[in-house]
Amino acid sequence: MKLVVDVHCHLDLCEDIPAVVKRAQDAGISTIITNGTNAESNKKSLELAKTYDIVNAALGIYPLEGLQLTEHQFDDILKEIEKHRNSIVAIGEVGIDYHMIKDKNDQQKKNFEKIIHLAEKLKKPMLVHSRKAESDTIDLLESSNAKKVVMHCFGGNMKLVKRADDLSFFFSIPTNIVSLLHFQEIVQRVELGKLLTETDAPWLSPFKDRKNESAFVVESIKKIADLKKMTPEEVVNAIYMNYQRMFC
Template sequence: MSQYLIDVHAHLYPSSFPNTPIEEILLRAKAANVKSIVNVSETVEDAKKILELKNDASLSDSLREIIEPCAGLHPVQPVGSMSLISTDQANSMLEFIRKKSAELIGIGEVGLDFTPHVLQNAIDSNPNLNLSTEELKKIQRQVFAQQIALSLQFDLPLNVHSRSAGHYALDCLRDYGARKVVMHAFDGQVKYAKKGVEMGFFFSIPPSIIRSPQKQRLVAEIPLSNLLLETDSPALGPEKGVDNEPNSIIISASEISKIKQISFEEVYQTTANAHRLFTRIANHY
């Protein structure tokens, strides 16, 4: 079994860490035995920065190889006071994925966000559009479906956001035939997560599990064979409101070990799981 860890969901680019050099973060991750970081975007600009980092000659080869690029359009787009995906944003991301598919290991962060205040903010910020909550949800589903289609076309796994929309996102994934999926920081009910397991999907666990009874219940009920590790850096750390980094992934692993009453070494199964899902990530034996 591989004796290293993989962070399957992080936002590792300068705009997420304006006060911390990315090189320092990568060095700390490497020291913590994190060999791969699946770097997800929220916008086309993020995705471009991720590929720039992957090819940054100022970083050593051993640091660049840790970065595993993804590209995807997040369902919430905070441009000024807006939180509504535009057609132009969606089309730009779809074109970017098509153009750069050979350089990507997955598509993400994509999905649905039905958080009430997010939907209301979109309505309030776009009064001229006269959109209802249901119409906003429909727009999110349409963009999600387009990115699911690209994942099938290019055989790239999906890295899925589903805040306050867990079972809706799972229904979309099922209805559009998604095959390779990780549900990132899933906040839905265990009964829905189990349906995801039945479809062969994975669930990634952030360090915030130590302060989340919901995540603790999820780990208790989901088989180890369907669990992955993530940090969602700089969010979802062990302390609320404090920047999180990939080196804290050891907290996720330790908590899984504790909840499932297994050795820490057995949690390395999540690394094998990550390789099963993200087949373009190199093995580091």
């Protein structure tokens, strides 16, 4: 298989990065989008994109990291992202998370709104985290009229899947689809033209005894092909076209 894509991972947090990239190439991964979560990891993401041909950078502010920053620090990162607009393919990882912190919802929404406006200004797609905040995240994206949206590792129910689908958002399916029925159901409900693949590496591994890495997207491809009753090659080609439509 060639042209396999991993649109959401954290390569800067993986161990032995050259080996991870090599194994990805050997497995047929054509593109890895490494996502920044704070000022430091954004810097590393840019460096990784410069170092490896198959790596592209997305810069962002992880919702929980955003809460640790002063407004001034937050705005400084947004300025940095804007400064590097020509070196990045997307804004990510960004979004809202009510799973870990439950008493700062308004601040999270305010922060995310600023990010959405930046993404629209720069005409970049967003890789969106929405853990336990799926409904509010979709509301905010809809009211801000956001166009290029990828819901990463979407945990919302099928009603919310339909809402996001109706708004033409894409879904990036993580590698733990091999065992999680929720993602299998998303794949069955959403047309192939709106699906992407990701790892969220080093997390969400499809294997109990190994940390996740981009090469493992191949496991998702097999599962998606199964569910869609297509060949793995057909799935890879369709998802690659989706990748080009969203990011190129």
